[in-house]
Amino acid sequence: MTHKIIVALDFADAASALALVERFDPALCRLKVGKELFTVAGPELVRALVARGFEVFLDLKFHDIPNTVAAACRAAAGLGVWMLNVHASGGRRMMTAAQQALVDMPQRPLLIAVTVLTSMSAEDLIEVGVSDAPADQVLRLARLSQACKLDGVVCSAQEAAMLRADLGGDFRLVTPGIRPAGLDAGDQRRVMAPAEALRAGATDLVIGRPITTAADPLAALRQIQSDIQNT
Ligand SMILES: O=c1ccn([C@@H]2O[C@H](COP(=O)(O)O)[C@@H](O)[C@H]2O)c(=O)[nH]1
Secondary structure, eight states: OOOOEEEEOOOSSHHHHHHHHTTOOTTTEEEEEOHHHHHHHHHHHHHHHHHTTOOEEEEEEEOSOHHHHHHHHHHHHTTTOSEEEEEGGGOHHHHHHHHHHHTTOTTOOEEEEEOSOTTOOHHHHHHTTOOSOHHHHHHHHHHHHHHTTOSEEEOOGGGHHHHHHHHOSSSEEEEOOBOOTTOOOTTOSSOBOHHHHHHHTOSEEEEOHHHHTSSSHHHHHHHHHHHHTTO
């Protein structure tokens, strides 16, 4: 079965995003709408992607007081998205409020939590007061997310094997920071190649620039899918 890569639509306007989406098929990939595109194109674009049959991951990483995050999650779920997320560092009460806000929805989206951003290194964590290694902080926040009954976490594929062993099989490990061999990591710091990430236990690969900035994005997507075919 083809692994449905989640393509990150990090574009400055709806027209650019839709020009790319025109070439993709919901049977081939899922789509991620993040802060840049949502800020400029809003719920209307999300609804349009859902109406075209795509499973949409709304990557707004909610991080606020529990009441505000719970209401934001309900609003996001109302757009018909497949998955949405919060920051695990918002804590137990915030994540539980988010989970509870969605629990009785007829078409409940998956709810996951960001552990440590894949752009962060050990040095970055120290600067914000976290002296533990990234992997230890990821494990702490992933355990908390699971205790709050979330469906999974966002982590680096570098932590996937550890999390899979600790948290069991029924927990999504959604991994950005995916870079096919030879491609520029850019601002990402904890990266891994696609096939390696799946072998480590990642359930969902999030890939942006390696696809969206390629001369032929559809060919780039198909090439990655072919590379991971037998993993
Ligand atoms: O820890 C995180 C959480 C989210 N992201 C998002 O994933 C994509 C990655 O894009 P690339 O171009 O493949 O680097 C992007 O939309 C981020 O906002 C992440 O990278 N790390």
